[in-house]
Amino acid sequence: MELQTEKISKEILDNSSEEISVGEFVFLLMNCKNSSASKNLSLTELLRYGHFRLWLEDQDETHPENPLNRQTAARILHEFLRIECGLDDLQDISSATQLKDLYTCRVCTNHIAQVCARGLMHPQEIQTSEKEELIFNHLEVMKKSEALEILQKVKVVIKQKCKQL
Numbered sequence: 001m002e003l004q005t006e007k008i009s010k011e012i013l014d015n016s017s018e019e020i021s022v023g024e025f026v027f028l029l030m031n032c033k034n035s036s037a038s039k040n041l042s043l044t045e046l047l048r049y050g051h052f053r054l055w056l057e058d059q060d061e062t063h064p065e066n067p068l069n070r071q072t073a074a075r076i077l078h079e080f081l082r083i084e085c086g087l088d089d090l091q092d093i094s095s096a097t098q099l100k101d102l103y104t105c106r107v108c109t110n111h112i113a114q115v116c117a118r119g120l121m122h123p124q125e126i127q128t129s130e131k132e133e134l135i136f137n138h139l140e141v142m143k144k145s146e147a148l149e150i151l152q153k154v155k156v157v158i159k160q161k162c163k164q165l
Contacts, residue, residue: 015144018143020142020144021064022064022066022076023065024068025076025147026076028151029077032155033080054079055082055083055084056076060072067141068141069138069141070136070139071108071139073115074108074114077150078110078114085161087157087161090114093114096117099116101135101136105138112138120154120157121136123136124137
């Protein structure tokens with residue numbers, strides 16, 4: 001699956017109402033930090049790099065065509081910011097504790113809490129019989145437009161981190 005970066009960029013931007021794949025998201029995320037480093041790399045090479053650096057998992061590298069769900073996006077975002085950008089975890093994640101489904105996946109809890117507390121991903125409101133509640137909605141597949149909004153916020157976080165150095 002050797003895709004060139006121009007082709008990926010054009011497809012993502014042209015079809016922003018469609019679902020985004022894991023590979024497309026990784027490509028865009030890597031370009032948030034350093035577009036020159038990834039310009040000459042194929043998607044396969046970017047995925048291998050992310051896996052080697054431990055911010056991607058086996059399934060991300062072997063199945064980049066899989067649709068990106070919110071849980072996977074949170075994991076990739078959190079690990080990328082921590083490992084590639086040197087961003088420390090927030091100590092105060094109290095804003096994320098209001099999510100009714102925060103502990104649905106214990107392994108993902110910190111990833112979700114960190115991206116929500118930073119304002120990179122937002123909870124969703126659902127109406128129950130008694131009241132409105134906030135959920136993360138782990139397995140909802142993301143649209144390209146939502147991913148692009150998140151990545152705009154990531155660029156701001158990265159820019160702020162670079163100013164601190």
